[in-house]
Amino acid sequence: MLGVQSGVWRRARSGAVPGHDPSWALSGRSSAVSRRDLLRGVLAVAGLAGVGSVAGCDLIGGSSDADDPDVPPEITELLTATVALADAYDGAIARVPSLAERLTPMRDTHRTHAQALAQALAEPTPASATADGPSDPAAALAELVDAETRGLEAARSACLAAPARLAGLIGSMAAARACHLEVLQ
Amino acid sequence: MSVEALRAALAAEHAAIYGYGVAGAYLNGEARTLARQAELEHRDRRDAVALRIEAAGGQLVAAAPAYTLPVEVTDAASAMRLAVALEEGAAGAWREALGATVDEERRLALDAFIACAVMATRWREVANITPLTVTYPGAR
Numbered sequence: 532m533l534g535v536q537s538g539v540w541r542r543a544r545s546g547a548v549p550g551h552d553p554s555w556a557l558s559g560r561s562s563a564v565s566r567r568d569l570l571r572g573v574l575a576v577a578g579l580a581g582v583g584s585v586a587g588c589d590l591i592g593g594s595s596d597a598d599d600p601d602v603p604p605e606i607t608e609l610l611t612a613t614v615a616l617a618d619a620y621d622g623a624i625a626r627v628p629s630l631a632e633r634l635t636p637m638r639d640t641h642r643t644h645a646q647a648l649a650q651a652l653a654e655p656t657p658a659s660a661t662a663d664g665p666s667d668p669a670a671a672l673a674e675l676v677d678a679e680t681r682g683l684e685a686a687r688s689a690c691l692a693a694p695a696r697l698a699g700l701i702g703s704m705a706a707a708r709a710c711h712l713e714v715l716q
Numbered sequence: 717m718s719v720e721a722l723r724a725a726l727a728a729e730h731a732a733i734y735g736y737g738v739a740g741a742y743l744n745g746e747a748r749t750l751a752r753q754a755e756l757e758h759r760d761r762r763d764a765v766a767l768r769i770e771a772a773g774g775q776l777v778a779a780a781p782a783y784t785l786p787v788e789v790t791d792a793a794s795a796m797r798l799a800v801a802l803e804e805g806a807a808g809a810w811r812e813a814l815g816a817t818v819d820e821e822r823r824l825a826l827d828a829f830i831a832c833a834v835m836a837t838r839w840r841e842v843a844n845i846t847p848l849t850v851t852y853p854g855a856r
Contacts, residue, residue: 640851690814690826698814702826706807706833706853713837714848 601694602652609689609701610648612682614657617641619678622662623671630668634675637711644704651697676715683708719774721816722765725825728809729762730779735802738785742795747842751799754835758806761828768821796843803836807854829854 620638624631649656664674686705693701736755743751766776786805787798810829817825833853840848 636847637849640849643851687826687830691822695815698817698822699811702811702814702829703852703854705826706811706830707849707851709830709834710837710849710853713834714841 602697603689603692605685605689605692606648606697606701607652607654609685609704610645610652610654611657612685613641613645613648613704614659615662616678616682617645618659618662619664619675621659622664623675626664626666627668627671630671633714637714640707640711644700644707647700648697648704651700672715676712679708679711679715683712718813718817718821719769719772721813721825722769722772722821723774723777725806725809725813725828726762726765726769727777728806729758729765730777731783732758732802732806733762734779734783735785735798738789739795739798739802742789742792744792747792747796750838750842751795754799754803754839757831757835761831764824765828768824793843796839797845799839800836800843800845803832803839804854807832807836809854811854 617638620634620641624634624638646656665671683705686701686708690698690701690705733755736751736758740748740751740755769776785798786801787794789795789798807829810825810832813825814822814829836850836853837848840846
């Protein structure tokens with residue numbers, strides 16, 4: 532029953548940010564944070580709650596989940612929102628490099644979840660986008676807390692609506708988000 | 717199917733409660749308080765899932781007199797590593813119950829899964845075990 536040691540003890544990740552290219556995240560942008568930047572950041576975070584579903588359908592090329600009637604639309608929306616959540620971390624890491632070591636494992640978790648969910652749905656992983664937001668560390672963390680809170684609720688309700696084959700994965704996404712909130716606050 | 721998954725979760729809760737009995741003896745201060753809180757949460761979940769199993773006409777799983785623990789406990793540090801393993805073990809049982817349950821039983825399993833995963837993270841914070849979070853809580 533308690534043969535659970537494997538995978539529990541893991542070594543700390545290095546401070547490097549694998550696969551992250553700050554020039555990509557900041558492309559075409561000045562380093563100053565305008566009011567418009569902040570508004571777009573807020574909208575990007577709002578999108579994590581699932582209101583970005585229209586864009587999500589475009590990104591994944593339409594309603595292929597309609598062929599799979601046991602997958603409710605909120606699960607497809609969860610996939611899009613999970614990519615947006617990882618993008619929010621990428622944005623925060625680019626703007627506040629001192630948070631990189633702390634945030635990178637959580638960013639990687641969201642990317643891994645997005646890939647796993649896309650694979651389970653036989654959908655392509657939605658494309659990433661640049662997420663704007665505050666450059667102040669406390670404000671950047673507060674924005675991620677807000678995004679994770681919405682993300683937890685979305686994953687929780689998607690898990691309760693999920694077909695059996697997806698319930699474990701989506702439940703794991705919810706549990707991981709709750710753990711992120713524990714360490715972000 | 718769902719009763720079997722709930723019985724497995726009940727067995728995991730019994731094991732966690734036993735494990736905290738061992739770990740708690742090596743802990744003091746904040747860690748001891750956290751162990752007491754965690755053990756109470758497992759007792760509450762044990763009772764809740766037992767009621768659910770009985771309501772479904774299933775047979776309860778009795779607690780064993782002793783369990784083989786995944787961590788040999790000799791001091792506070794190993795006691796906290798055991799606590800992480802206990803939470804991850806219980807989280808795994810609840811995670812497996814998700815696909816075997818629907819409606820209220822799945823809600824019970826999901827809330828329990830999340831609570832165990834978060835408690836594992838709290839133990840990592842207290843014991844300074846990094847990374848503090850894992851991609852798949854309760855993965856075996």
